[in-house]
Amino acid sequence: MTHFERPIERRGSNSIKWDAILQTYNEEDLLPLWIADMDFQAPEGVLAAYQKLIAHGVLGYAETPKSLYRAIIDWENDQHHLALEKKDILFFSGVLAGITTAIQAFTDRDDAILIHDPVYPPFATIITNNQRKLVRSRLREEKGRFVMDFADIEEKFNQQRVKAMILCNPHNPGGRVWSKEELQRLGELCKKYAVLVLSDEIHQDLVFPPYEMTSFFCAGTDFSDFSLQFTSMTKTFNLAGIKNSVIFVKNKALREQLLRKQAANFQHEINTFGLVGMEAAYQTGKDWLSELLPYIRSNVTYLLEFFQNHLPKVKIMIPEGTYLLWLDFSAYGLSDEALENRLVHTGKVVLNPGVSYGSSGKQHMRLNVACPQSVLAEGLRRIATALNE
Ligand SMILES: Cc1ncc(COP(=O)(O)O)c(C=O)c1O
Known part of the structure; x- marks a missing residue:
């Protein structure tokens, strides 16, 4: 067994x-x-890391270890061909907390934000709870799987003056692993209409061959200029309760703006258990x-x-x-x-x-x-x- x-x-x-x-x-x-x-x-490696922490017995404030940055950089490079530097990585207490802070940092009250329909329900909640305007673009079903309706997305970007889009990549609930071509097409539209992309990639490691995960950053050479990627090891290794996550931001101006909002909300101190579990998972979970x-x-x-x-x-x-x-x-x-x-x-x-x-x-x-x-x-x-x- x-x-x-x-x-x-x-x-x-x-x-x-x-x-x-x-x-x-x-x-x-x-x-x-x-x-x-x-x-x-x-x-096992995650449970062992927690046992070591408990055996030590002191659970004071923890700084983010350099070895954790290394573990994330190596994982993203090996698993997703995504090249990151330490400065590109910000820590948050959960993907949804990160997306919420980004919405607050980069959009204003009544700004339009687009999501797919159907999609993970908290996206809509974050948008409406923050008094932004919810715009949905319905996914179409083609040969038993979801595809994006690019004509509808473009019309909405244009007519509703959409400021940002929350993308679910891979898609929850449809299980689509968006192809590079689909992401390229979406990214080109976002560029044309100056739409900031918040790409939620929390399911990035749960992909069945022959399908291949494409990080939004990797779908176009300049896509990291106008996007942020949110991910975590919590779905991959079943650690959802530790509420720990990372945001990858390569664009310096976006990163600084997000860091200011994170500090204003006093969200920059990260839970010790999150840091320990995250590092052990990336290092030992493969x-x-x-x-x-x-x-x-x-x-x-x-x-x-x-x-x-x-x-x-x-x-x-x-x-x-x-x-x-x-x-x-x-x-x-x-x-x-x-x-x-x-x-x-x-x-x-x-x-x-x-x-x-x-x-x-x-x-x-x-x-x-x-x-x-x-x-x-x-x-x-x-x-x-x-x-x-
Ligand atoms: C697409 C997606 N994003 C975010 C989350 C929640 O992430 P967190 O618990 O880190 O806020 C989930 C959980 O199911 C999810 O499916």
């Missing part, structure tokens, strides 16, 4: 995935296949990751077979990356509320309602396969019970 197959009891550990849903839905014995964290233990990806893939295959045999009416977007799947339940003709109720109260299984990702997510659900296959099998059985009632 590999370490990914062993079920780990997470109930009673204050897990949002396992514990918080009981209150949300007022229901017992729910099986969660929602939220983007995995039911797997972190790599083998773990190379075992994880085939395991996730085998779960995707398992799921596809299950749906084909038991729920053939559900349309599934096959992911090129991430451990998230976008499922279209529209053939059942249920409202979003009825669909959620059926899954939760009849099947006792929790997925993310698609409608929270934008209006194109109506009658869809997002499902997380990053769990032992035995847990996934039980979750799928519950979905079938809910829908074949």
